[in-house]
Amino acid sequence: MSTHPFITLRDLLRYAVSRFTEAKLSFGHGTANAYDEAAYLLLHTLHLPLDTLDPFLDARLLPAEIERVLSVVNRRAGERVPAAYITNEAWMHGQRFYVDERVIVPRSFFGELFEEQLQPWVAHPDALEDVLELCTGSGCLPILATQAFPSAHIDAVDISADALAVARINVRDYGLEDRITLFQGDLYAPLPAGKRYPLIVTNPPYVNETSMQALPPEYLHEPRLALAGGGDGMDVVRRILAGARERLTDDGVLVVEIGNERHHVEAAFPDLPLTWLPTSNGDDMVFLVHAADLA
Known part of the structure; x- marks a missing residue:
């Protein structure tokens, strides 16, 4: 009793x-x-x-x-x-994903941007054939991308073997093994040589070190690798931008989610034309860059 x-x-x-x-x-x-x-x-x-x-x-x-x-x-x-x-579950935009401590808990504005198929920046979303997603974590964003772009195959990359084990669970749960290919490695390194994409999306580690030191205890349960972006939060973002031109088609676009780090983005890339996309939390969370503007 x-x-x-x-x-x-x-x-x-x-x-x-x-x-x-x-x-x-x-x-x-x-x-x-x-x-x-x-x-x-x-x-x-x-x-x-x-x-x-x-x-x-x-x-x-x-x-x-x-x-x-x-x-x-x-x-x-x-x-x-x-x-x-x-x-062992997280919900994004009404959809359930398996999670555990090998990945950060999914939270992203890409879900709402995908609902609009990233228009007008992706001109013909229903005909889009290839999408690259970097730093995939639990694999929720490539799964949502398959729904936004019904003709697209998604290549998704993460450096963490543990994270990819979780992503495989979610890809399998959604029956998307034929539309999502998971790669383990450092950003662009594991991808097929010469393959280019009209759309690259990423929600990379971007938390600056000062903010990392002030995180509430809940966030300390998450993998530091998936959160910490170095002193100004831009260590991984710099490398993504540096390699993007080689992987984008000539008319392609790169879309990067950076949370509350807009001031650090603009300080790190003062001469880069950035388009800030509107989200439910304002227009300083996600930026877009055109391939033609990347060196």
Whole structure:
């Protein structure tokens, strides 16, 4: 018999919100506040539909269910483990991806940009044949790219063998082995010699070192390799831009997500014509460069 004074899902939801608020958790991996995070974790742990909370709030829980929920709440609040690593799933634009601590928790503005097929910068998206994605991590962006560009084959690269193991799980789950090819190596190095792309997209490591030192504990569970971009955050971005012209078609475009690092981008590339793309969080998160403007 349970020794805890909890009976219903409502009891546990209230308790989880209190624990998360008291622990001053950071919410940046899929939810924005303690209530949403608690509701997600409880519903997932109890194998209930993630979009259906109200009908179950006053349901009485079994002692074993209460113990499972408390274990999850304690891990999230006590160890500051991101929820996605506890549930082994992350959601982007309504789609589920497998994740674990071998990859960062997916979060990207490319999902919303792909919904618009990157128009008008990609002139004929339905006829696009090849896309390159660098620093793929969990493989979520090439999967979303196959939906945005129905005729395209996606080459996706990551230096981490562990990350690519996760990406393979997601590619297999979506049945896209024939449309996505995964390469292990350093940026352009593992790609077929001479292959060029009309579109290169990347969400590379870009967090500057000062920001790395100030990250909340949740982010320290993520692979540093996938986050840290050097002193100004631009170490990997510089190398991507340096090699892009050789890999882009003459009319191709490179699109790079850089989070809150616009000032560092503009300081690092003062003479490069950059087009900043509009996103739901403003027009300073993603930039585009035309092949013709790259040396």
